[in-house]
Amino acid sequence: MNPLRRLLPDTAYAISALVLAVPAFSIAIAGLAAGLGTAVVAGLGLVVLVGTVYVARGFAHVERLRLSGMLGVAAPRPSYLRAQPGRGRVHALLTPLRDTQSWLDVLWSVVGFVTGIFAFVLTVSWWALVLGGLTYWFWQQYLPFDDADNLTLAEILGLGHGRRPESLLYLAIGALATLALPFVVRFAAAVHAGTARVLLCSRAELQARMGVIEESRASAHRAEAQSLRRLERDIHDGPQQRLIRLGMDLGRARHQLANDPATAAETLDSAVAQTREAVEELRALSRGIAPPLLVDRGLAAAVEEMASGQAFPVTVAVDVPRELPVAAETTAYFVVAEALTNVAKHSQASRAHIAVAQREGSLVVTVDDDGHGGARLAPGRGLAGLRERLAGVEGALEVASPEGGPTRLLATVPLS
Structure with missing residues (x-):
């Protein structure tokens, strides 16, 4: 999609990243520290870790909704490991801790804090540069300015002294920043979204791919089985019956040769016809099998x-x-x-x-x-x-x- 059309959704996604990243990071770090620190206290630490994992799952689910709803990218939800029936409550309680995706969710809660801060700061700073540069000419009149003591950026760059050169310089900076704004915001959103997709969605995509492969394999087996059954049925109903009749005709002709050569010739003609028809049927059946040609x-x-x-x-x-x-x-x-x-x-x-x-x-x-x-x-x-x-x-x-x-x-x- 055109970066200009993506500007507002990317901006909203990048700015709101910190709103989700801060509580996710805080709870993940606190939960991991408390869980590991109390792991030896009658299993209390394991309960804390399980709770932390479930909270991380919730934040991960919200991030997937943000990816699909705000950026319009595919964000499949992975299949989490489930407890096997009849294994007891302890097994069911500890199952989330044995799930790879659960720990990826926790990892995203930590890493997403870094990328969320990066996306938020870069987006807000660049928008401030654009808006401040484009409007500086207006609100600079309300700023105190001493022509004798003020050393402005325009003067440092050799563009002149005073409010006018300063406002023109900032206007030019704002215009250049405006041109780069869609690409900068797209980059900020892509960094955070890319990290989220890798940690939160790549395993789901792999699971989906494995499901397609397994279904393809099962379909291939079913197709081969159906083809073999149909081939066996067609051979039984077609060429096999003709070959049986051919054998009977040849046996009958053998007995007819001595007493009735004319009838034996007719029987042999019928046998030849049966042979041709059997060959044609076999040729038709072989179309389902790769021919030498x-x-x-x-x-x-x-x-x-x-x-x-x-x-x-x-x-x-x-x-x-x-x-x-x-x-x-x-x-x-x-x-x-x-x-x-x-x-x-x-x-x-x-x-x-x-x-x-x-x-x-x-x-x-x-x-x-x-x-x-x-x-x-x-x-x-x-x-x-x-x-x-x-x-x-x-x-x-x-x-x-x-x-x-x-x-x-x-x-x-x-x-x-």
Whole structure:
């Protein structure tokens, strides 16, 4: 945001920093001193330390509210350690003392006092310099001035003697200070806010990141499990049944060769047809698995080969580097394969278009078709499984498919 627009919020944040920092520092120091000093007196010191930690948590929570409300920055609240059920009152009482974030809150109560004083003093001093310099020409007339005895700053700098050179000098200083004011106040607020974010929010951000990673891992496992179950079902219902029939046809033809060669030839023709159909079904199933063409020639060639094998015309526009991370490349290929499968099975589309491009560190895959629409991310459907797979690599899936069509599937696959 423009520093000029941030001037008033930054000023309010920097000046009010001391209002929170003074009581937080006083209670933290007093609590730590009293708690450590009486730690050996029947556990009284531990109770004081626990109370100090909880008070520091409260001040930390208020500071997070100030960060988000006054500066508009993200200030997530961390998850504090909680006592395990059934471990007793002593365990519950001492749990805050075993929590890392609790001690970071206490540390901020001490360090924030230093940065709060810095932000307050710098902001107030600079505002005083601006207002005093710009208005000195007015209120200097009420100050006593002896032309003979007064040695002014303007005279020291060789600008002349008297009230006029002095007022012009201070006016120039005030004007220069005004130009620098937004940046100086922004710096003062940033020092205090940066310290607060590091101590009060960085662990929460790390916890959130770990949560995303764990959810991505779980999504990847679910997607792989669903893919394996679907692959097993499709193999059982398709190629396996055809291969069983092929074996039966070949056995029947073997017995027919001696007595009825014509019928045996027809049976062998049927067996050949069954073989072709089984190969086609296996080829279709292999689209969910990285084909050799993807490994050998890259995503663009693999997508073009997949598009050419569809029963409806598919145009392709792929603009990506030849070398891509394996996980991202495989996921993008699977997105295209699953999207085309859904188009062929459900959309009754007459044509489709595939676009793959690299934008801002991600692969963006777009699949459009002119079908009847109505596609949904319903549980148990192919698109839901696709979303799970994308979540496993921290990607995202969007589907726009109004009734009557057309349908657009937009997937984002991170490259890192």
